Amino acid sequence: MSVFSQDGVSLYFELRGNGPRLVFHPGTLSDLRVHPTVFDSPLARHFEILSFDPRGIGQSNSPDASPTMFDYAQDLKRLMEHIGWQDALFIGESFGGMVLQEFALLYPQAVQRLVLIVTSSGGPGGASFPLHKYDIEAMNVEEKVNFFISAGDSRMPSSNNEQIETALYTPLRNYYKQVCEISINKPEGALCRSRQLQARKGHDTFERLPELRVGTLICGGRYDRIAPFENQKALFQQINESRLGIFEGGHHVLWQDTLIWGFILSFLKLT
Structure with a gap:
């Protein structure tokens, strides 16, 4: 177990593999104890990967009452300095993609290449689904699981998910059930998760992306x-030097369309 602490923030992180340096910033409520993670992906065979639980999530803490995307970007910068990385390749999924937009704008010299997965710019470019408008913490585990599944994939109805194709529904249910169950054991978890959703609400990089x-x-x-x-x-x-790929999946497309990994790998290995 590796933990980096500074100014009251403690971040749980994992550093594994060999090869070019790659940072993977996970999405909303992601917890490295819940699989699959980036370390279960094909990328693990090609890179030295740094990933972590963002402040307040999983095994990390969140002492600030109102953290912003700037704070999350600063957390990453300090963590990189702690392990001695000046630059790297970056992948951000969902919330992680929002943080990495902010990070890349603040520290362009640190970013060799950037991959943004199922994320949004905010502002005129569109906000992601307004999770902050729902009283998620008042839901029981099954209600939370079905909420996240239906919110993230248009192939899922808002009820009777058991009738959906097992190959599609079951992995999503297993993942979110683990996330929801493991979070119950963290006394301050509800408050920390709420803080993350509020930071997500305030995200807007649209005008700066050029x-x-x-x-x-x-x-x-x-x-x-x-x-x-x-x-x-x-x-x-909005991003000048960008490429776009759309794949067969919902918000969990990384684990639903195997073609996406080859696409990402080819992009990261470009010189």
Whole structure:
């Protein structure tokens, strides 16, 4: 177990593998104890990967009452300095993609290449699904699971998910059930999760994105309700040196369309 602490923030992180340096910033409520993670992906065979639980999530803490995307970007910068990384390749999924937009604008010299997966710019480019408007913490585990599943994939109805094709529904149910159950054991978890959702609500990089001068790959899921295609298109149009790929999946497209890994790997290995 590796933990980095500074100014009251403690971040649980994992560093594994060999090869070029790659940072993977996970999405909303992601917890490295819940699989699959980036370390279960094909990328694990090609890179030295740094991933972590963002402040307040999983085994990390969140002492600030109102953290912003700037704070999350600063957390990553300090963590990189702690392990001695000056630059790296970057992948951000969902909430992680929002943080990495902010990070890349603040620290362009640190970003070799950038991959944004199922994320949004906010502002005129469109916000992601407004999770902050729902009283998620008042739901029981089954209600939370079905809420996240239906919110993230247009192939899922809002009820009777058991009738959906097992190969599609079961992995999503297993993942979210683990996330929801493991979070119960964290006394301050509800407050920390609420803080993350509020930071997500305030995210808006749209007008600044043309300032990015780093090769960027944008990946979306065809059935994603949380970060729909229109949001991916807006990112693509706003970031000058960008490419866009849409794949067969919802918000969990990384684990639903195997073609996406080869697409990402090819982009990261470009010189």
